[in-house]
Amino acid sequence: MTPTTTTSVGAMLRTWRGRRGISQLELAGRAGSSSRHISFVETGRARPSEELLLRLADQLDVPVRERNALLLAAGYAPRYAQTPLDDPSMRALREGLERLLTGYEPYPALVVDATYTVVAANRGIAMLLEGIPEHLLTPPLNAMRITLHPEGLARRIHNLDEWRGHLLAQMGRQIALARSAPLRALYEEVAAYPVPDPAPDRPRPAEPDGAAPYIALPLVIEHDGRLISFISSIATFNTPMDVTVAELAVETLLPADPATAKYLRSLDY
Structure with a gap:
């Protein structure tokens, strides 16, 4: 949220509390x-001191971008920079993320920003996107659009109702936390996408291998006529001091069953 002349730091703190x-x-x-x-x-x-304001923001788990808004509303300079990811000072971060994504192959992994724009991805993600229409792959790629658009991955996802509900709920929680207008606009866009009808000849989902059930909601998706299943994990940076870094998230897709793991290892990238 960008503070305005009618928004006091006290009102903002009261809202976060x-x-x-x-x-x-x-x-x-x-x-x-x-x-x-x-x-x-x-x-x-x-008027809170700058030190107290930052302590309050820390205890209220206010996002880094919003901490700058609090500081500005109180008459202080922003504390946290917002450095473009392509800035030379971000080179070590970019290289570290690339090594992380490459090291995770053959399993899919990607990095997104606060509005799910894809800033980096590995070949496992490229494999999942095979056959997606070009207009959805034109930069900047957006993970939510690609996943939920009826011409995107949605037509291949076999548990689309559950996975779509999971993604929309995730976005809803983030909107409640950050009050981001761009994220709200993205949510309204993808929530309005029509849900594609399943192809009548697509393969039926298989039960997980062995007696144990899935430990989390899987993404069950078709690739090259075969069903594969993933469990998603999302990681963020600890105690970030830059808005850009604070809003990056690394999503990795872990095989949900031995058959998926075996299939991915058999692929020739």
């Missing part, structure tokens, strides 16, 4: 302040 379900007394105890002072800050009777 309400979202977290934390009382003024509890927040004060966590941040080393008093409930009276927190009350004065929220009502505009006191």
Whole structure:
């Protein structure tokens, strides 16, 4: 959220506190302040110091971008830079991400930003995207559009209702956290996509190998006439000091069963 002249730092803090379900007394105890002072800050009777404001933001788990907004609303300079990923200073990060993605092959892995724009991907992802129409693959690629568009991966996903619901719920939680207008627009776009009818001759999903059930909701998708299953894992950076880095997420797709793992290892990239 970008602060405006009518948005006070106290009102913003009160909103974040309400979202977290934390009382003024509890927040004060966590941040080393008093409930009276927190009350004065929220009502505009006191201006928080920069140090206290950052402690409050930390205890409320405010995203890095929004911490800058809090600082600006209180009359302080932003603390966190927003460095483009192609900046020379980001070279080590870019190279590290590339090594991570390559090392994960043959399993699919990608890196996305706060609006699910794909900033890097490995050959496992390229394998899944084989046959996707060119207009969906024109940069900048967007992971949500590619996945949920009826001409994209959606037509190949065999548990589309469950997977679509999972992705939309995930986006909804992020919107509630960050109040991002671009993310809201993306959500409204992909949620409105028609759900494609399954092909009448597509293979039936197989039960997971062995007696154990899936440990998490799998992505069951068809590739080259074969059904493969993945479990998604998402990782972010710990204590980021840059907005760009804070909003990057590494998603890896782990084979959900031995047959999928064997199939991926058999592919010749």
